[in-house]
Amino acid sequence: MSDSGGPDVTQDLRPPWDEDPDDLYEHAPCGYLTTLPDGTIVRVNQTFLSWTGFTRGELVGHRRFRDLLTSGGQIYHETHYAPLLRMQDEVHELAFDVVCSDGRQLPTLVNSVLARSGTGQPRAIRTTLFNATERRQYETELLLARQIAESSERRVRVLQQIVADLAAAPTEAEVAEAVVRAPEAAFGAASSSIYLVDDERDVIYAVASTDPTTGNWDDMPRTSERAVARVAERGDLHVVPSVAEARTHFPDLVESMRRSGRNTVVLLPLTTGPADERSTVETLGVLAFSFKGERKLTDGELRVVRLLGQQSGQALDRARLYDEVRRREDRSKFLAGTTRSLDELHRLLPRTRRLIDRVVPEIADWAEVRLQVGTPALVEHGGGPRPDEELLTQRLGKVAASGEPVFAAEGDQLDCSVLPLTARGLVLGTLALRMSTNRRGIAAEQAFLIELADRAGLALENARLYEQERQIARTLQRSLLAGDLPGGDSRFAVETHYQAAALDLEVGGDWFDAFLITPDKLAVVVGDVVGRGIEAATTMGQLRSAVRALASSATGPAQLIEGLDRFVERVESARMATVAYVEVDLTDGEVVYSCAGHLPPLLQEPAGSPEYLLQGRSAPLGSKAGNKVRTEHRRRLPAGSRMLLYTDGLIERRTRPIDKGFELLAREWARRRDAPLQGLAATLADTLVGRDHSDDVCMLCLTLGAEERIERTIGADRMQIALLRADLRTWLVGHEVEPECRDAVLLACSEAVANAIEHGYRDDPFGMIDVVATVTADAVEVRVTDRGTWRGAVSDVARGRGLQLIRESMDQVLFDRSDGTTVTMRRGRLEVG
Structure with missing residues (x-):
């Protein structure tokens, strides 16, 4: 019994079995995760394990929630999910793709709640995940059904649209375009053409057609015997039902009807005034349309055809009456449009063009x-x-x-x-x-x-x-960037590139720096300060100075970032700046790096594919949310490895996902693995960014050590020779090749490449040249290969000054034409001591 004396209805609502709370949790229709504040999974239900294929032992205590997301999802987790959760204690319906154990991506909607202790400290994160697979399928099916309905509705509106188009068309050309499309939509005609009468020149001229092969487009006199001119003169509707009928009354139509396969032609005069008052009717043009096969128009269709001719004629008459007004409007619109169009471009030469x-x-x-x-x-x-x-x-x-x-x-x-x-x-x-x-x-x-x-x-x-x-x-921007970068050390080489936003007059906050902490320890850094203008540029300079000051006393990148956190407490404009900082031990090739909210560096080792360095990540400088624990990662790199540090302007676009930007950068970086370091950053920026970009681009390329052998591929462009020579010189210095031998090799290689461009690719500006150089204790060997077409024997073509310089510089020169042309040059090294 209830308190009110009636029956206790709650007794009837109880299930006939006992509900186990653990079973409800494990087999709920959604996934449950409980994680520590750092994201480590400490509890997970069976539903989530069934969806993803993981075992409980693989996740609990071993994986973080962000580790289960795609690369783009991990960055979104770092930049949006974690900060929002820290600030709001909860997030709702965030879309993430979870990577299952077999590599599948499971679309989910995520709700998370941050539980805090009595003192307000983060204690645990409880997360609910809903499988969004069927929802996406439903949305796709709903969109398809909507498109089908819209297509059906569009067919119903077509006749109404014809009348509306004629009423709204302000010019003769627009009226003609609306009229020429009408027969196809209204009657199923195969093709249409429209001709207008020019009273001043006393001619009839073709304006538009849905079939470019139809008829003769030359102007015809109004007194011509052609069918269009005769209909325009009489002002009567004519239906030519067959080729036989055309042969009798309109012979000029026979050939075009046969050629196009049309059997029925309708010649409709476009008139003004009522049809029963012939004295006031004026023919402004003729609409000719035809059908595949013989087509008999019903009386109702003929009435619609005549109505179309009258409405089209009235629309043409109205357009001519208001022609002067239209001309004035066109002039005003042209001036306004020209002004807007010129304002879209900021440079003098593009505006002139x-x-x-x-x-x-x-x-x-x-x-x-x-x-x-x-x-x-x-x-x-x-x-x-x-x-x-x-x-x-x-x-x-x-x-x-x-x-x-x-x-x-x-x-x-x-x-x-x-x-x-x-x-x-x-x-x-x-x-x-x-x-x-x-x-x-x-x-x-x-x-x-x-x-x-x-x-x-x-x-x-x-x-x-x-x-x-x-x-x-x-000029101001470049004066604030690092100027004197370390060089002249065979153990490393640095190439930088800065490209300011194309349309911005203010200086930005992107910056790079490279310096020696000790004779055997190199530091490279790329950063991005929030905002633009003098304040951002000043902050950039202060950050760069702070990095240099902290590098000498810090025991690694993580401690240096912690020092920068203390620095931004005093410099508010540096808050939320991002930094990617790398220290390199030049004696053994070990690198230690840390990224504070910055995009991950891109590494290319001599063998293997490009790799993003995703370890050692934490929140931006001075961040009040996200992972504020500064970490670093250590790795030893082989000689010849290349590392790219960059800012977001290189890959981020509003029109595409960030994952696509990472993919494009890795692909272009891999394509240039054999390109000379000098000019590499600039060509990479030209490919990925171009010149009309809305954000600054800052890049630093670092090469470690001298490769055992140098392999480069360059285009058949003389401008590439200087870049190749600089790269080859650095490599030879790294292998301690004595100056006399080094200069001889550089001269011979430059001449051989120049000969390949001039003689092998004289008619092919897109040709490619391979250069391979090896060094031993007693000699340097260089091989230059092209696949061009040399006229005559190589020795005859290259008999000039270039070949003479090569022979004088090198001890041995050999030519091989079995597959293209290969020049192999060898120069002995001087004995030391």
Whole structure:
């Protein structure tokens, strides 16, 4: 009985068996995880184990939750999940892909709660995971069903859209485009063409067609005997049901009907005025459409066809009546669009080219911009043919001197208008145009050109000033970056690259540095300060100085990062800065590294694939959330290993997942494993970033030790020879090759590569050249191989000064043409002592 005296209904709600709480936990319809604050799994239910295929022993006490995520998920865990959980004590419905024991990725939705002790310290994290596989499938099926429904609805709306398009089309061209598409959508026609009447020239001309092979596109006189002209003259609808009928009444249609396989043709006049008042009807054009096979139109369809002709004619008439208004609107829109288009580009030369692209062929068939902003003058032109050079030069000089425009008049021999480009009272240059015939000699058009030149002049002057300010910002930025990097040590080599954001006038916070802590210990670092401007640049310099100061007293990267944490407590602008710091023992090749919120370094050993160094990671400097325990990782690298440190501008894009950026970087880094170190960072940035980028890019490439043998592949470009020579020189110095032998090898190798480019790849700028060099105690051997086509014998082609220098420099020179051309050169080393 209940307290109220009635029956106790809760008795009926109890299950007829006893529920085991442990069984409910283990076999719940969702996965449960309990982890320590550092993410170590201490408890997991059977549901999660069944989903992922792991055993309890593989997870509990051995794995962290973040270890079960994809690479991108791990970074998202570090940058979003962990900070939010620390700040809010809970997160809800975060999407993560869990990597199962067999490598499958399981889509999940994650809810986590951070439990704290009585003193407020983090105690444990309880996480619930829901299998989102079926949800994703459902969303995909729902999207497909929606697309099918939309397609069906679109077919219903097509007839309504025809009328709406005609009502909304403001120009003849747009009306014609709407009319020519109507028969296919409304009647299932195979092809359509539209012809318009030009009263001024007394001709009928084709405007648009859905079949480019249909008919003759030449203008026809209105008095022509062709079917289109006869229908336009009479203003009557004609249906040609077959080729036989066409042969009798419209013989000019027979050939096109046979060629295209059309059997029924409809010739519809586009008229204005009611059909029963013939005296007021005017034919503005003809719509011709045809069908595959013979097609008999019903009376209802014929009524719709006639209605289409009347509505199309009225739409054409309306477009012509408002033509002048439209012209004025077009001029205004063109000026506004040109201004916006020029504002999208910040550099002077691209703006000048954009101006030409806007003018030609929109309002002119030829145009030229000439700016007196440097030596020589900046000249850009487009279209053609070019006017008479002597007359053009005279008119340009006149306009530049007077600052007054000169317009082309009727019968003008030059047939070209020239306008001054002015800004702030100064004449910057000239804009010359050869206008379309229907635009010349109109006062409104002259006013339009004057306004265009005024806007263009101001836009180009702003671009010139922008380039000046941008150059100042770049100079300031580079002055703040590390200048004197260590070199001249055969045990390592450093290559750096900095590329500022393309459109930003402010200095940024990306930086790099490399210095010797002791004669046998090298430090390299790349960092990124939050924000832009002078404050970010100042903070960058302070951080760089702090790193150098701490490196001499710290016992490793982790302790150095801890020192930087104390530093940012006094320098608030450095908070949340990221740093990747590496120390290298030059005696045995051991590296120790630590990343404070920074992207992982990329390692390429002489053998094997590129590898991201994902250990030794912790939160950004001064972070109040995330993993604040500073850790480091130690690893010994073989000679010839390369390591790349970089900032996020190299790989992060708003238009793609970060995993894709990591994948592209690793692939391009692997492709260049045999490229010379000098220039490597710059070419990598050109490939991955380009020039129109929105963030700074900072890179540092480190090569450890001298490789046992050097293998390089370069393109057939003479600019590559200097990079190869610098790389080869460093390698020879690393192997302590004496100067006389070293200089001889460098000269011979350079000449051999130059010969391969000049003779082997003279007609193939994309050819590749392989260079392999080995050194022993008594000799240096260099092999240069190309796969080009040499004309005549190699010795005959290369008999000039180049081959003579090679023979004089080396002790032995051999040619092999079995597979391309290989030049093998050997130089003995001097005996020491």
